[in-house]
Amino acid sequence: MCLFCKIVAGEIPSTKVYEDETVLAFRDIAPQAPTHILVIPKAHIASVADVTAENSAVVAHVFEVIAKVAAAEGLTDGYRVVSNCGDHAGQTVHHLHFHILGGRQLNLEMA
Ligand code: 5GP
Ligand code: ZN
Numbered sequence: 001m002c003l004f005c006k007i008v009a010g011e012i013p014s015t016k017v018y019e020d021e022t023v024l025a026f027r028d029i030a031p032q033a034p035t036h037i038l039v040i041p042k043a044h045i046a047s048v049a050d051v052t053a054e055n056s057a058v059v060a061h062v063f064e065v066i067a068k069v070a071a072a073e074g075l076t077d078g079y080r081v082v083s084n085c086g087d088h089a090g091q092t093v094h095h096l097h098f099h100i101l102g103g104r105q106l107n108l109e110m111a
Contacts, residue, residue, distance in 0.1 A: 083099070
């Protein structure tokens with residue numbers, strides 16, 4: 001099981017900020033901004049490159065959750081959504097996840 005599948009299963013603890021049947025949002029263990037949350041589908045999808053017609057409904061739902069979580073966190077001045085895909089992007093956990101970064105002015109790099 002991958003790291004984030006273990007977080008979904010509760011085998012590794014996380015600070016959850018939102019959960020429903022198909023999506024989980026939790027705080028990044030090494031925050032790069034005052035608010036740094038990861039939003040993931042509970043089902044294992046390795047990366048953006050593995051999104052298909054068959055599994056994309058959960059990705060649409062992930063984006064509904066991103067909007068809801070960002071509002072709940074009070075990110076009224078804006079925020080960034082990032083998904084690293086593959087080696088050149090520096091993806092380290094191969095379970096699809098979207099970073100929500102906010103709470104400060106972000107530079108033109110990822111955070
Ligand atoms: P990536 O580099 O793949 O886009 O992002 C992986 C993210 O997962 C990193 O920002 C890293 O800090 C975070 N991360 C890695 N291990 C854990 C963990 O065990 N718990 C939490 N909450 N975040 C983690
Ligand atoms: Zn996984």
